[in-house]
Amino acid sequence: MHTEINYETCLRYVRGETTLEEARTVRAWLADPANELLAQYWMSQQALESEPVRPADGNDPYDYASMRENIYARMQLDSIPTASAARPVMWRRWAAAAAVVGAVAGTSWLVHERGQVAEPTVASYATPYGQTRVVQLPDGSEVTLNAHSTVRYAATPNSERPREVWLDGEAYFSVKHMPNHQPFVVHTTAGLNVEVLGTKFTVYRRHEQARVVLLSGKVQVAFADTTKAKVILKPGELLETSDQNPSKVVHQAVQAAPYAAWADGKLVFEATTIADIATRLQDTYGVEVVVASPALKQRKFTGTFPSNNLDLLCENLAATFNLQIVRRQNQVILSNHPSSHHNP
Structure with a gap:
């Protein structure tokens, strides 16, 4: 039987109320980097709902540094404590999960006396060249990071403030609508902020360019330069700006799907110049692409390829041109x- 991982399941786990199979499923879920932010949020929620007791001997049960030393042994235990386990044991189980999360993400949270929780650090997630990554946010939204990209997000959201993320690179967002209509804002270093309530869209920020493409729902793009009017995008529309010409804002209808195809493991080119393909390859794989002549850079190519097979793309480029x-x-x-007698 499949075990659904939610806050109640994890809470039963730390209380020692799960079966052996459920406990193994929870531990596997906690060890997945994609779940680290949500797990951290649940831990902070549990801290607010409980009142941990500091041992009389003065030892701090929340000494995560020492816990980290034996965390992997803890996570592979085959026995589950009984439901009558003392509260410090329950908190050690949360701490064990937190240690795994912290070791992967470089983030942390600390529980103080009387159940008070320190302000959590901003979680940061990055992808290397040649890889994508799905990050689950505490509010239920999902971010798919493209290669060589970074996103930051506050580990504990505040329902009275907008949900905010900061992006460098490229990402696909699937934003969950909240009952209180809490906005979701994506910030970029281009002075361009994307404000949404619940939708699917991509944001690109590289090479002194910024681009937003809306797949579904509705977004509003605001600018750090307040002299520029806000722009509302409809599905199938693109907005693009350039640091080289900051006064120019491109807003037009496009085929939106190709802009998000990388999130499905595809590279899609539609009459794309070889110069632009070279830039895409550099961004995706971290390789330097040298194009021999200016004329060759302007030739255009159309095709769809798996993003994990650079050789296949190169073979098709070679055969086509x-x-x-x-x-x-x-x-x-x-x-x-x-051997070619054709000069492009």
Whole structure:
């Protein structure tokens, strides 16, 4: 029988009320980096609902540094404490989960006397080149990070303030609508902020450019430059700005799906110049792409490829344009094939 992981399930786990199979499922869930932020939020909620008791001997049951030393042994226990276990044991189980979360994410939370919780650090999640990552936020929203991207988010949301994230790179957002209509805001270093209530969209911030593409719902784009009017996007619309020409704002209808295809493990090119393809490859794989001639950079290519197969894309580029493609360590060189008599 499948065990649903929610706050009550985790609470039963720390109380020692789960079965052996349920406990194993909870531990596996806690060890998944994609769940670390939600787990941390549940821990803080439990801290507010309980009143931990400090041992009379003065030892701090929340000494996470020492707990981390034996955390992996704890997480692989085959026996489950009984429901009558003392409260410090319950809190050690939360602490064990927190240690795993902290070891992966570099974030932390501390429980003080009388059940007070210190302000949690802002959680930060990043992806290396060639990988994407799904992050579950405490409010139930989901962020899919593209390669070489970073998102930050407050570990404990405040229902009286907007939900806020800070993005560097590219991400696909699936935002959960809240009963109190709490806004969700994505901040970028481009001076462009995306305000939503519940929707699906992508945000791109690289190479002195910023772009928002709306797939469903409704978003409002605001600017740090308050002389610019806010722009409301409809599904299938794009908004784009450039640091080189900050006064220009592009707002137009587009085929939105290709802009989010990377979240499904695909690279989609539709009449895309080789120059733009080179930039995409650099952003995705961290490779330096050298295009031999300016004329070659302007040639256009259409196709869909799995994002985990750079070789397949290179083979198709070579066949389509009769190119010679040479890979040297972290460099890809595109040039006309010596046997070609065609000058693009």
